[in-house]
Amino acid sequence: MLSFKSDTSIFSGRKGPCANLFPPVSRKLNNAKPILMKAASKLVTTKSEEIFNEALELLPGGVNSPVRAFRSVGGKPIVFSKVKGARCYDVDGNSFLDYVGSWGPAIVGHAHDEVNAAIIDQVSRGTSFGAPGPLENELAKVVISRVPAVEMVRFVSSGTEACLSVLRLMRAATGRDGLIKFAGCYHGHADSFLVKAGSGVATLGLPDSPGVPASTTASTFTATFNDLDSVEKIFAAHPTEIAGIIVEPVVGNGGFIPPSPTFLRGLRALCDKYKALLCFDEVMTGFRVHKNCAQKLFGVTPDLVTLGKVIGGGLPVGAYGGRKDLMLHVAPAGTMYQAGTLSGNPLAMAAGLKTLEILDRPGAYEHLDRISKKLVEGVVAAGRAAGHPLVGGSFGGMFGFFLLKQEELGKEVEKKAPQSFEEAQSRADTAKFARFHRLMLEEGVYLAPSQFEAGFTSLAHTDEDIEFTISAAANAFKRL
Ligand SMILES: Cc1ncc(COP(=O)(O)O)c(C=O)c1O
Numbered sequence: 001m002l003s004f005k006s007d008t009s010i011f012s013g014r015k016g017p018c019a020n021l022f023p024p025v026s027r028k029l030n031n032a033k034p035i036l037m038k039a040a041s042k043l044v045t046t047k048s049e050e051i052f053n054e055a056l057e058l059l060p061g062g063v064n065s066p067v068r069a070f071r072s073v074g075g076k077p078i079v080f081s082k083v084k085g086a087r088c089y090d091v092d093g094n095s096f097l098d099y100v101g102s103w104g105p106a107i108v109g110h111a112h113d114e115v116n117a118a119i120i121d122q123v124s125r126g127t128s129f130g131a132p133g134p135l136e137n138e139l140a141k142v143v144i145s146r147v148p149a150v151e152m153v154r155f156v157s158s159g160t161e162a163c164l165s166v167l168r169l170m171r172a173a174t175g176r177d178g179l180i181k182f183a184g185c186y187h188g189h190a191d192s193f194l195v196k197a198g199s200g201v202a203t204l205g206l207p208d209s210p211g212v213p214a215s216t217t218a219s220t221f222t223a224t225f226n227d228l229d230s231v232e233k234i235f236a237a238h239p240t241e242i243a244g245i246i247v248e249p250v251v252g253n254g255g256f257i258p259p260s261p262t263f264l265r266g267l268r269a270l271c272d273k274y275k276a277l278l279c280f281d282e283v284m285t286g287f288r289v290h291k292n293c294a295q296k297l298f299g300v301t302p303d304l305v306t307l308g309k310v311i312g313g314g315l316p317v318g319a320y321g322g323r324k325d326l327m328l329h330v331a332p333a334g335t336m337y338q339a340g341t342l343s344g345n346p347l348a349m350a351a352g353l354k355t356l357e358i359l360d361r362p363g364a365y366e367h368l369d370r371i372s373k374k375l376v377e378g379v380v381a382a383g384r385a386a387g388h389p390l391v392g393g394s395f396g397g398m399f400g401f402f403l404l405k406q407e408e409l410g411k412e413v414e415k416k417a418p419q420s421f422e423e424a425q426s427r428a429d430t431a432k433f434a435r436f437h438r439l440m441l442e443e444g445v446y447l448a449p450s451q452f453e454a455g456f457t458s459l460a461h462t463d464e465d466i467e468f469t470i471s472a473a474a475n476a477f478k479r480l
């Protein structure tokens with residue numbers, strides 16, 4: 001195992017025959033030539049542990065969002081001190097290649113100089129208005145111009161807020177209460193969505209969530225992703241009750257699960273048949289899998305869309321939007337009420353505008369697509385070469401892989417990616433993933449601390465970073 005010292009001190013170089021094959025993790029931080037580290041040292045996490053132990057007395061589970069607690073991968077979380085570009089740095093002086101990227105917002109790289117400058121410039125004019133500001137129009141125009149379904153948009157402060165608002169809108173517009181979601185999909189933590197949800201709910205193995213009234217989720221019907229029959233059955237049983245479907249067009253909260261070629265188009269047809277609304281929850285996929293979101297990538301236009309993460313460039317933001325006739329239900333244009341003190345926050349608007357401007361530059365999405373594919377292909381090849389069955393995939397800057405149960409090795413099924421969350425749950429070896437996650441940390445690579453989360457690349461990740469990550473994975477698989 002490697003020990004990673006502070007940015008200004010020596011850093012990793014594997015002992016033994018491969019010593020000269022591994023570029024130092026923090027090469028950008030230290031021009032010193034990599035020197036051989038003492039063997040069998042381990043990741044130094046003293047300060048992280050001190051801070052996290054203190055946090056356990058202050059914050060439920062020591063965190064402000066459950067997945068950060070490392071519960072499903074074991075050990076204690078790494079406490080970050082700063083982030084920059086493709087890297088994160090912990091309070092013990094370790095540096096890691098970061099494939100979480102604040103769960104998506106850091107798509108142009110952490111702390112991008114131009115994004116920082118845009119925020120600082122806005123700070124000089126105030127951090128919050130509580131009144132209309134020009135940047136809300138500017139970001140709205142960019143979203144409307146780039147997202148096929150969006151003719152009008154409302155900004156809020158989180159993806160959760162966007163999803164709970166869009167559900168209320170679907171109900172207000174149709175006069176119906178029913179909602180169809182999919183097992184393993186996560187649409188934030190509002191009551192109606194906490195039914196067989198993905199992300200932290202799945203990671204922690206929670207059945208759903210206490211505190212959610214049965215009366216609330218009585219209107220939430222759960223289908224199986226990529227299984228149109230499971231959706232048709234719900235519609236057939238409730239032909240006039242369903243307000244809409246909400247779906248992650250590429251599942252990222254149940255692990256990485258792409259749609260089958262006919263699935264999204266099938267959902268569109270079923271919604272049209274039963275006069276329900278179709279909402280793509282693109283909080284994660286939005287501006288990540290394609291410049292014009294997943295709806296352009298797959299050629300299916302929903303009625304409504306939710307967005308977040310990328311459009312705030314790292315500051316708190318969410319948005320819901322869609323057909324103008326639907327959005328005009330929203331107060332004060334209409335009577336469907338939704339509000340927010342910090343909605344359309346000028347700092348978030350500034351950061352989001354600059355982020356989307358950088359993403360609009362030539363080659364941005366080609367880079368994201370290419371390096372993500374290279375990463376997944378390299379990691380999968382390394383795992384299989386070491387005798388571990390795994391599958392993976394990517395779209396744009398979003399990727400994922402499943403470490404499968406050992407009995408699949410050498411069988412035809414090994415090459416087939418899970419088509420649904422239920423299948424992923426039955427085929428994934430989450431204990432092995434936990435061991436892999438820890439070994440990758442020791443190799444200087446920070447992956448999402450859950451098998452049931454997607455990974456994220458950025459414009460700051462280089463080919464050398466990807467090659468380093470693949471080498472790190474090869475090492476980890478050998479030690480798994
Ligand atoms: C697809 C999706 N929808 C909604 C959310 C909720 O967003 P937030 O965490 O900003 O409330 C998330 C992420 O957490 C997400 O990935």
Ligand SMILES: N[C@H](C=O)CCC(=O)O
Pocket residue numbers: 065066067068103186199200252253284453
């Ligand atoms: N899967 C979630 C969003 O993408 C993870 C972020 C969180 O809930 O803390």
